[in-house]
Amino acid sequence: MNKRKIVLLSVALAAAISLSSCGGATGQNSGQAAGQNSGQNSGQTTAAGQTTAAADASSSAAATSSPKQPAAPAASPSASAAPSASPPAAKPTATGSPDAAAGLASFTFPDGHLSFAYPKDWKVRVVKSGPAADAPNAPDAVDPVQAVLADQTGNELLVITSGAYGGGASGPVLRTVLDAAPVPGLMDTAGEQLDFGFAFDSFAGHPEFHMGIRRSRDFEPDPENSGSSQVNLPHGIMETRVVFGTPAFASIDSATAWMATEQYRQLKRLMLSLKYS
Missing domain, CATH: 3.40.1000 (Protein Transport Mog1p; Chain A)
Structure with missing residues (x-):
């Protein structure tokens, strides 16, 4: 009778130790996974936030700045003295002759x-x-x-x-x-x-x-x-x-x-x- 109780107690004790070991591992794995997932999600959220902020800043700058005008062509060194496309009309004589x-x-x-x-x-x-x-x-x-x-x-x-x-x-x-x-x-x-x-x-x-x-x-x-x-x-x-x-x-x-x-x-x-x- 005492032997049977001892065997039963041993079995119960071994089962308890086994359950305790499984529960600790599961909690540890769960904690590690949660920590990793939390860290990854946190990192992803931060990058997205940075990207969104950059996009928002770019959109804001584009919205607040005036439309970009086309650049004027570079003037030649003698642009002020360059002749027009058509030759200047001859000055009229005293008689106003066209000839x-x-x-x-x-x-x-x-x-x-x-x-x-x-x-x-x-x-x-x-x-x-x-x-x-x-x-x-x-x-x-x-x-x-x-x-x-x-x-x-x-x-x-x-x-x-x-x-x-x-x-x-x-x-x-x-x-x-x-x-x-x-x-x-x-x-x-x-x-x-x-x-x-x-x-x-x-x-x-x-x-x-x-x-x-x-x-x-x-x-x-x-x-x-x-x-x-x-x-x-x-x-x-x-x-x-x-x-x-x-x-x-x-x-x-x-x-x-x-x-x-x-x-x-x-x-x-x-x-x-x-x-x-």
Whole structure:
């Protein structure tokens, strides 16, 4: 009987020791796991907090700062003196000529209708002549004005009359046309084109060189008549006359040779520039 109690007590004691050992290990493992998990979770939470804080700080900075403007291009060392994309306009001359770069000045008659361009080193002398004595029936508004052009030496070369009143005569002629070209800015009151021309006439045994502006038909190869140097414009008669000496040229060949000179080119360019407005 005593032996059985001792065995039972021994078994009970061994079971208690075994349970105690298991319980301690379990608690220790549980504590270690809890500590590790707690430490890991704590570390993860801290890192996330840092990341979130950084993100929040970045978002806050982005929200409070103004939008970034594009950087201006770097200026070149000579940016202040660099020319613009288009060249600067030429300064107008004293006469306000748009042809200053070509060495030309401009002239407009006092009534504002007739104008032309001429070499800027030439001189223009204005003469108001009044109605011709042989035109007593001229309208009151007629106020003829002459522009007398002289070259840089003072030699008078061309007379242009604007706003005159009267008429011209014509007749049969033998005409040799040396040069002719339409004047872009001129037509007469009948709508007929006006031309610049240089020609030689043999009229009733009287040879004559003439250079000026007439109707186109007057510079055809075989004109029916001499025509007239006076042409009708809305404001009155215009007449152009190159001042030739007597005789003007010894022959047609010498006249043709003169056409190759700068003086001839200047006179032709001047008359081709005439326009009415």
